[in-house]
Amino acid sequence: MLEIKNLHVKLADEEKVILDGLTLSVPKGEVHAIMGPNGSGKSTLAYVLAGRPGYEVTDGDILWNGESVLEMAPDERAAAGIFLAFQYPMEIPGVAGLTFLRTAVNAVAKKRGTKELTTPEFMKLVKAKGAELNIDVEMLKRPVNVGFSGGEKKRSEILQMALLAPSLCVLDETDSGLDIDALKVVSDGVNALRSKDRAMLVITHYQRLLNHIVPDRVHVLAHGHIQKSGGKELALELEKSGYAEYKSKAA
């Protein structure tokens, strides 16, 4: 279970407060959506969960399976099962996708105390996961994300997610830059990874992603904290009324 308690976050080198008392729980087996207007702190929440440098938690805590992750390095969080699918996946020229992924999978295996994979074992796993998710693994022969289309980058993120077998998936604006076909492939991939042992937090500005990845709960984030929570119908309400109600609260 993910428990975020009264989380206060500011930028490390500025006074600007971004998250201002955010409280949220996501039990295993559930998919929760975070929706909110631009600038509400959605991406900050994703980054803080993954441990990106540059943010300072001034109050509150993040617990994963009952343990605080705040003192954990990003790679330790990954080993603990936390995975962030980036809104803008990074390009790494000169490193083949397969090399990158094998390094990651084995680094995580080492920390989790499971067996590291040989190259043939790893290739077998990649092919199996690719087939499961309907993702062509050929792209992994190219340098990580270099020259990939928006759809390819997101597919590559989902494949990485499947290979690292996380127990908490955070998807940051996974729908951005996707056409409807790519959206479907990516959503099917995410749905295939839904399981009773896995919690998912889907961050999005638009309701359309939630037609494909149907959430158990929807939370509206604005002004740095959760303004309203509800079932999946809340997303449809927002689609009709927009975020005006939450924006006006700021004024």
Add this chain to the structure above:
Amino acid sequence: MSMTPATPTQLKTKAEAAYAEQFESALAGLPGAADARRAAFGRFTAQGLPHRRLEEWKYTDLRAAVKEALPPAPAAKAVVAANEVTAALGPLAVIDGPRLVFIDGHFSAEHSVASAIAGLSIATLANAAGASAPAGDVPATVALNHAFASDGAVVEVMAGAKPTGSLVIVFLSTAVRPATITTRNIIIVGADAAASVVEIHAQIGTASTHTNTSTKLQIGDRAVVDHAKVIIGASGAIHLANWDVSIGIDALYRPAQLTPSCGLARHDVNVTLNGRNGKLDFSGIALGRGSDHIDTTMVIHHVAPGCESRELFKTILDGNARAVFQGKVIVDKDAQKTDGKQMAKALMLSPNAEFDSKPELEIYADDVACGHGSTCAEIDPDLIFYCRSRGIPEAQARALLLESFVGDAIDMIDRPDIRRAFTEIAQAWLTHKSA
């Protein structure tokens, strides 16, 4: 002023004066015409060691760096075992093809593997006819090379010949006392031929060495030449290298250099595109830490029209290391439709490292496309975070990113065995870094 002939008035330092003495006593034992060597040494005395007031040597003051003229290395007395040579070559030992080994500047038949190969004529400077020091003005370091060269490879690839594998030329230093090793190679590749040449400078001796090496390479029309150069296992030394290359009509030249920590290194790379539609694809990697100083100074001369030149130069610097990249592209009036691009990128791992990048374009033709770029940065923290978010620990993430940084320069190498060896040598350097 630097080219004024005659009188040795330029010899000012102790080292320069010592070279004059050493030359007189060494001359009798050196191959080729003595007069030609005297003329070459005269060209050196007229200039002296290059210093920072000369534009091309602004960042590498050899007059200051060469505090002492180390005596010419004697022919190795100690027996060198085959496995010592293999060990010194490290990942390069597996490169396939005929091998010429020079130990302390002298040909070693014992360690060379060069049975008769169709289309390939192999000799050494010490026994080749016509390998005397050439006439004509040359810079001081080259003049010194011509005066002192004790041996080197003299190779001809016959027209149309395409020998398999690479011609591997190994210069091994075994010196246990400080010494200077001077070698000179002459490589001629005939029309329509295809050849790969690998120059390796390796060290098993413990003494600090000064190396002065030169390679003259003439590439015939429509020939394809891969030319790799790597320094391995050297430390605290001075390495001076000069390449003088001419490219014929429709010919393709792909040089690749890898210079991991080796004290002071200066590579002068002079390439002349003499024939229409010739092509140059240069990739270079400099890896420095400690007080390493790695200077690569190129002059790309477009004489003929329609030629293409590409230079990609990657540098990683740590500690107080310094690297220099000077890339001058000259486009003659008749070299219309020249397409020249140059890129020099450096990653700085320490605030005390220094990268001096100086591109220069001298264009006399009016219909050309020439460009250059240079960047100097730290490792992108966002990329480190991306790797770490996938479970890769920080040190490993840094190593991976550094590897990726030099990876695209290595990817330009056509031969897989050379590419693998370069990758391993670069990785070994990087691992030492992140350990």
